[in-house]
Amino acid sequence: MRIDVLTLFPEVMESFFSSSIIGRAVDSGIISIHCTNIRDYAKDVHRSVDDRPYGGGPGMVLMCQPMFDAVESVENEDSTSATRILLTPQGERFNQALARELAGHERLLIICGHYEGFDERIRQGLSPREISLGDYVLSGGEAGAMVLVDAIVRLLPGALGDEQSCHDESFSRPLLEYPQYTRPREYKGMDVPEVLLSGDHARIEEWRKAESLRRTRERRPDLLEGSG
Numbered sequence: 183m184r185i186d187v188l189t190l191f192p193e194v195m196e197s198f199f200s201s202s203i204i205g206r207a208v209d210s211g212i213i214s215i216h217c218t219n220i221r222d223y224a225k226d227v228h229r230s231v232d233d234r235p236y237g238g239g240p241g242m243v244l245m246c247q248p249m250f251d252a253v254e255s256v257e258n259e260d261s262t263s264a265t266r267i268l269l270t271p272q273g274e275r276f277n278q279a280l281a282r283e284l285a286g287h288e289r290l291l292i293i294c295g296h297y298e299g300f301d302e303r304i305r306q307g308l309s310p311r312e313i314s315l316g317d318y319v320l321s322g323g324e325a326g327a328m329v330l331v332d333a334i335v336r337l338l339p340g341a342l343g344d345e346q347s348c349h350d351e352s353f354s355r356p357l358l359e360y361p362q363y364t365r366p367r368e369y370k371g372m373d374v375p376e377v378l379l380s381g382d383h384a385r386i387e388e389w390r391k392a393e394s395l396r397r398t399r400e401r402r403p404d405l406l407e408g409s410g
Contacts, residue, residue: 183213183287183338186256186264187327188249189294190231192217194324204332207341215331216256220244223251232297241298249293249304256291264291266310268300269323269330273312276330280313284330285337292330294323356405360393 187195199215200208207213221229225247232242257264265287274280284290293310305312315326335341363374377389398405 184260184262184289185213185215185331186291187215187217187294188220188252188256188292189217189324189327190220190296191322191324192219195328198328199331203341204335207335207338210340212338212340213335218252218256220248220252223248223255235298243298244295244300244304246301246303246307250307253291253293253308260289262289264289266308267292267330268305268310268312269294269326270300270312271314271317271319273314276313276315278333281333282337285334292327294327296322357394358398358402358405360390360397
């Protein structure tokens with residue numbers, strides 16, 4: 183899988199993409215990630231990528247020309263067709279189901295916004311899939327892109343040491359994950375549940391299912407409503 187990220191701050195993202203699970207997936211050839219600076223495609227000596235909005239108003243708006251040229255140039259680097267993604271609060275809500283869907287694509291091209299927003303013609307002309315991480319506003323799309331990539335990469339075959347891990351996590355099913363424990367057996371008066379020490383795998387699995395259901399009912403009952 184190949185992921186391209188168009189951003190004004192590639193240096194913010196490159197260290198993240200070279201670390202932990204993502205870094206290991208890159209090193210093993212499961213995925214390749216390429217960060218491109220949109221400013222490299224500006225035409226003027228100041229490398230301008232934004233301008234004041236027509237009609238007035240606060241902030242600056244990202245211009246069409248650098249974005250269109252960046253997308254065209256990056257897409258031409260590989261013959262595989264890219265699914266374009268625009269990170270915006272106006273997009274569809276990102277969730278685990280969408281992460282699984284995107285993990286099935288051969289190539290993604292993620293566009294990170296900044297400043298006040300995009301010239302509307304970027305949406306019209308590039309026809310990206312618009313995705314939002316939630317009902318809040320960030321200073322730019324870089325943090326959102328890192329979340330998106332992290333959620334997708336861990337679903338790729340071979341990215342995790344234990345392939346069952348991603349299937350047992352919260353939101354992989356319509357339930358939150360059950361409580362987890364490790365050594366020591368007792369800490370500050372808090373004990374590991376006896377069933378987890380029993381060695382009885384059937385009882386342990388039953389306990390975990392019950393705990394997942396209990397925790398979901400207490401914390402996210404909306405997930406149970408959605409699954410019914």
